[in-house]
Amino acid sequence: MSAETAPTVARWADQIRAAAADGTALRLVGGDSKAFYGPPLPADLPRLETREHGGIVAHEPTELVLTARAGTPLAEVEAALAACGQCLAFEPPHFGPDATVGGMVAAGLSGPARASVGAVRDFVLGVQLLNGRGEHLTFGGQVMKNVAGYDVSRLLAGSLGSLGVITEVSLKVLPVAPAEATLCFELAQDAALAQLARWRGHPLPLNASCWVLDDTGGAPRPLLFVRLRGAAAAVEAACTRMLADAPGERQDTAITAADWRACGEQTLPFFAQPPSPAHGLWRLSVAPTTPVLDLPGPTLVEWFGGLRWVWAPVDAGAALRQVAQAAGGHATLFRAPADAPLAAERFTPPAPALRTIQQRLQREFDPAGVFNPGRWGFGL
Incomplete structure (x- = not known):
């Protein structure tokens, strides 16, 4: 110090x-x-x-x-x-x-x-x-x-x-990676997940992905965006191969840089337009190989299938957590609606053994419970 x-x-x-x-x-x-x-x-x-x-x-x-x-x-x-x-x-x-x-x-x-x-x-x-x-x-x-x-x-x-x-x-x-490219494919969610799984099985410089129903031009279009980063030769070779695997087009990197930033900052139209004030933004972390899930609202998929965002009411939490658990993951109420009950669980409750470990850790670091009490919920 x-x-x-x-x-x-x-x-x-x-x-x-x-x-x-x-x-x-x-x-x-x-x-x-x-x-x-x-x-x-x-x-x-x-x-x-x-x-x-x-x-x-x-x-x-x-x-x-x-x-x-x-x-x-x-x-x-x-x-x-x-x-x-x-x-x-x-x-x-x-x-x-x-x-x-x-x-x-x-x-x-x-x-x-x-x-x-x-x-x-x-x-x-x-x-x-x-x-x-x-x-x-x-x-x-x-x-x-x-x-x-x-x-x-x-x-x-x-x-x-x-x-x-x-x-x-x-x-x-x-x-910073020497080269970057973003490819766009018009694919339904099931076809997009299957194609991402195939690409992940090859030595391609995959960096990020985003699947969303794009309705900015009128009729909704299912679009898969894939970002590549790495050595220039590897990126160019991957673009050629991927565009041969599925019909698509290469995007302007200067434009897509802002779009990827908006994806991470949740300023894309999907994140700004909940179906109603009663809907919250749920985040489901699942195995990337998980097929299309039966979800109750609009969905955006990231992380090559490993992250599913969905707009759903707070009272859908139990069903969403059951779906996520069956897919090897968990569900979080990432952004709650303004009128959400204070008792609504934001995070998936941990298993009893894990909860005990977390409680013991907190007691070691913060024996008097000074820091952000209840920040997790369920007694943590």
Whole structure:
């Protein structure tokens, strides 16, 4: 911890210890762009704001590592990487202009490329955090082959602030791919899933996919978009082969770059047009080989079949979770409608053994229950 940032972290530690002593709780807040994700926290909880603790601590382009404080704007990190021809390959969504690095890790959400490059946790090399005792701890490091101790740094990815206040993160970064292309095919969902399964069985530089019913031109058209990234020769060869396998066309990369961004940020028309105010956006994570599912509303498919988005009422949750479980996955109420009951379960309840492990982890990191109580639901 540098002398410059020590006062901020020390003040947070005092705030945490005082909350623990008083038996109160704290709401951890970065850019607050993902507050919709998970059960809502009580509005009157005192806030611990992390945005004041920002700045890129170190960036070693030749080592493919960047370290930043938790409150650093995500856009600032991406701009610094782009200047060096590098990127966060997992394409974390911002969901707003104030997204932070700490919030990115705490939410653990990845974008369109997740199925081919990995998730947020796969790129977290090390973290510093304050636990529920106000202790400033360091886990992991700044190298890719760090095998000392438990991999707690990756455990924090997707923890939703339930284990501690992340103060600093070291991330693996990657060079921007030399070449990129997006292909578009008019295929029904079953044909698109079957074709994606065939392509996944070959050494093609597949990076992302998106299937959707496009009704922007009038009559709905089932469209499959596939993004390729890699060496120029590999991308060109893959385009030739895939367009021979199925009738389609190559898209303008300058245009599709914005479309892929809109897919990850959920600003595509599909995400902006719920069938009714009573519909929520559900996310079903399933095996990519899962066939077309019998879902109650409009659907968008990502991750080569592994991610199914569907608009459905909150009371469809039990049926959706049963469908997802039968396909080897789970269902999340990703965006709840405005009038959703507070008791509505956002996440699939864990199995009893896993729930016990999660509870024990939380007690170790946060024995007084200071951080984001109930952020998961079902007693976590």
